[in-house]
Amino acid sequence: MKPLFFIIRKSLKNLIKGILKKPLVLIGYIFALLFVVLMVFMAFFMPSELIQSAPPELFRGIVTLVFTFMYFTYLKVGLDKGSTYFRMADVNLAFTSPIKPNKIMLYAFIKQIGATILFLFIAICQIPNLKNNFAMHSYGAAVILLAAVLFALAYPLINMAIYSWVTKKEQRKKRVKWVFNVLAIFVVVFALINLGSTGDIGKTISAVFDNPIAHYFPVIGWTASIANAAVTGFTMEFWVGAVLMTILIAGGSVAIYRMNLDYYEDVLKGTEYVEAAVKAKREGNNLRFNLKVKDNVKQKITGKGAAALFYKNLAELRKTAIFLFFDRSSITVIVSSIIFKFVMSETIDEASTMLTILVFSLYIQLIMQVQVKLNSELDKHYVFLIPESSQKKLLYGTLAVHVKNLIDGFILFVISGILFKASVPVIIACALTYTLFGAVYVYTDVLSLRLFGGVHSKGLLLFIKIIVHILIFIPGIIAAVLTGAFTESTLFAICALGGWSLVLAITFFMLSSGIFNNLESAG
Amino acid sequence: MLKVNKLTKNYGKVIAVNKATFEIDNGEIGVLIGPNGAGKSTTIKSIAGLLRFEGEITIGGKPNKSKEAKRIFGYVPESPAVYEYLSVWDHLEFIARAYNLTDWESAAENLLARFDMSDKKDKLGKDLSKGMQQKVSLCCALLIKPSMIMLDEPMIGLDPKAIKELKDIFLELKRSGCAILISTHILDSIADIWDKALIMNESEIVYNNTREKLEADGESLEHIFFSITEPEKAEGGQTA
Numbered sequence: 001m002k003p004l005f006f007i008i009r010k011s012l013k014n015l016i017k018g019i020l021k022k023p024l025v026l027i028g029y030i031f032a033l034l035f036v037v038l039m040v041f042m043a044f045f046m047p048s049e050l051i052q053s054a055p056p057e058l059f060r061g062i063v064t065l066v067f068t069f070m071y072f073t074y075l076k077v078g079l080d081k082g083s084t085y086f087r088m089a090d091v092n093l094a095f096t097s098p099i100k101p102n103k104i105m106l107y108a109f110i111k112q113i114g115a116t117i118l119f120l121f122i123a124i125c126q127i128p129n130l131k132n133n134f135a136m137h138s139y140g141a142a143v144i145l146l147a148a149v150l151f152a153l154a155y156p157l158i159n160m161a162i163y164s165w166v167t168k169k170e171q172r173k174k175r176v177k178w179v180f181n182v183l184a185i186f187v188v189v190f191a192l193i194n195l196g197s198t199g200d201i202g203k204t205i206s207a208v209f210d211n212p213i214a215h216y217f218p219v220i221g222w223t224a225s226i227a228n229a230a231v232t233g234f235t236m237e238f239w240v241g242a243v244l245m246t247i248l249i250a251g252g253s254v255a256i257y258r259m260n261l262d263y264y265e266d267v268l269k270g271t272e273y274v275e276a277a278v279k280a281k282r283e284g285n286n287l288r289f290n291l292k293v294k295d296n297v298k299q300k301i302t303g304k305g306a307a308a309l310f311y312k313n314l315a316e317l318r319k320t321a322i323f324l325f326f327d328r329s330s331i332t333v334i335v336s337s338i339i340f341k342f343v344m345s346e347t348i349d350e351a352s353t354m355l356t357i358l359v360f361s362l363y364i365q366l367i368m369q370v371q372v373k374l375n376s377e378l379d380k381h382y383v384f385l386i387p388e389s390s391q392k393k394l395l396y397g398t399l400a401v402h403v404k405n406l407i408d409g410f411i412l413f414v415i416s417g418i419l420f421k422a423s424v425p426v427i428i429a430c431a432l433t434y435t436l437f438g439a440v441y442v443y444t445d446v447l448s449l450r451l452f453g454g455v456h457s458k459g460l461l462l463f464i465k466i467i468v469h470i471l472i473f474i475p476g477i478i479a480a481v482l483t484g485a486f487t488e489s490t491l492f493a494i495c496a497l498g499g500w501s502l503v504l505a506i507t508f509f510m511l512s513s514g515i516f517n518n519l520e521s522a523g
Numbered sequence: 524m525l526k527v528n529k530l531t532k533n534y535g536k537v538i539a540v541n542k543a544t545f546e547i548d549n550g551e552i553g554v555l556i557g558p559n560g561a562g563k564s565t566t567i568k569s570i571a572g573l574l575r576f577e578g579e580i581t582i583g584g585k586p587n588k589s590k591e592a593k594r595i596f597g598y599v600p601e602s603p604a605v606y607e608y609l610s611v612w613d614h615l616e617f618i619a620r621a622y623n624l625t626d627w628e629s630a631a632e633n634l635l636a637r638f639d640m641s642d643k644k645d646k647l648g649k650d651l652s653k654g655m656q657q658k659v660s661l662c663c664a665l666l667i668k669p670s671m672i673m674l675d676e677p678m679i680g681l682d683p684k685a686i687k688e689l690k691d692i693f694l695e696l697k698r699s700g701c702a703i704l705i706s707t708h709i710l711d712s713i714a715d716i717w718d719k720a721l722i723m724n725e726s727e728i729v730y731n732n733t734r735e736k737l738e739a740d741g742e743s744l745e746h747i748f749f750s751i752t753e754p755e756k757a758e759g760g761q762t763a
Contacts, residue, residue: 002620003617003620003621004621006613006616006617006620007606007609007617010608010609010610010613010616010617011606011607011608011609012608014608014609014610014613014647015608018608018647087604087606088602088604089604089605089606089607089648091573091600091604092598092600092603092604092660093606093614093617093618093621093663094621095571095572095573096571096572096573096593096596096598097593097618097621097622098590098591098593098594098621098622099621100590264572264573264574265573265574265575268573268574275604
């Protein structure tokens, strides 16, 4: 094991040394850490009258829903691609060395625990939110984190077992996929029927995901039951879940360690997939990674000069979209924003409801747009060679994103408008504001590329982006509040917000417009 | 040194390698050539112990997946991959530890110097260009002083000096009795160094001959290659 521990020890040491060499990055990490610590601290020491007590059934329902979704998506990808704890360097250097495969697997397990740190960071960020809404026990955070770690350890094991079983016979993969899909359809249909009768999404989540079958459902239920102890205490379900998950992970690991293993081939495809995913992430293409590309899209690349960029981007967007420009990010923004409104059930009036959806959708849009299409343009030389001004190339190079945002905005707010009976001017104002905010996100991204070049990590970039955007939107929010107060009209408040985002979009466009002058201007 | 007997590898219904049989002796440079998709990389990966297969592969008389075999063979993959947060020197130290090497430092220094990497010793894997990653990969495989080494498209991404250095190393290894298997589809890159040619086409070894016999027959490897892989063009007198 010593050589393998050498990799872990040295990598960690070099990672820390690398961060220490970049003071700005170090400050960013310290700032992010302090922010999270402060959030958790405030959540636990907040006066108790500010703590809402949402029903524990809703907590259990949400937790089980989240684990169901995560297991489902991870196992489904694993079914096609296999699963892995490894990187290609392990395949090329460790697999071919005279180290026992069992030891290599143990090393991978240790690495995986390390890799869950980011996962834990995301989970920690949700704790204040949960704490503010649910009456959590003092050990609540610990059990949620424990469940997250167990999930991260269990799914690759299960994936490996399923993958090595299905790859032996062609028919097996189809059968397992069929079982997965049938189970998913069953859950969705059950949820829809329940939603039809209750009309309350919170109650439906509790009904579908908070029942004995869900609690004891293999792996998903066991993992969720551990996290559920945060509100329900150490019940029988917790102990059953904890014991069975321990048996699963420990038993699986021991079996792998003891067996005469030949798992290298089973993890090879998964490792290649992970390597490609990491590459895509680094290039800012993770949302577009592994998308099915349609070859029957008839989008001609017309336009002359810089305008050709717009049509090229349109064609690319359409080839990877589900329909026209409707893709994964559209679905995420639209569905999550509408669900958010349902969960936050108190309503003042229709326009305020639309404002709530608008604000939430802008937050989701910010997260989804952390990588602009432009990033993939900048690592190729073509755009720099087009004989047009940098301003024109920037405008046309980003126009397709604005068109997509406009269409997404209209789909989101027309649906919301119908659901919540909002007026046509409010729908239009919301959709346009959504598009303008999208433009601000795009051009601040371009400006940050001009100023700072590539950032150390995408997580840090996202964190800084959120903080910066909150700061630059403050004047707009103040203007919207004042306009709303003086005119007593939410429509005008939305327009004020939209107006400020227009000012910001134009300003950031002007500041970033030199990006295509040469490679160096692109950071 | 390397014996491959009826190696067969299937991916579902697709046969990637079909009953490949060949040997590479000590001090012999074997080249595995063939068009893209012929099955060369799958063959090499099977020999390196990364894939399950039917048939038998032995290295130095031991099954290829055994510890004893792994101790004596080196492998350079088609796509180099390095640990992002290990420096160039750390990679060599890891290999030295994994293979229980002693007094490896001067050999490591020497290898780095030969590939112009001495000044890159402290560079992290994530900061290396593809060519440099390939050089690290080569140094790792050579550090163990292998009795058999297999290389999958080793020249791709290397600068001319490194290619020349690598060819010199092949000849040195040959002189020291190491068996070498090089997979490539660029015939020119190995034209002056090979001893045994293995041509793969459509998953099968369709040609297995030594340079001596080929030259005695007055044939060229290039002509043989095209007459097998593209018989129509070869008959028309077209060569690459």
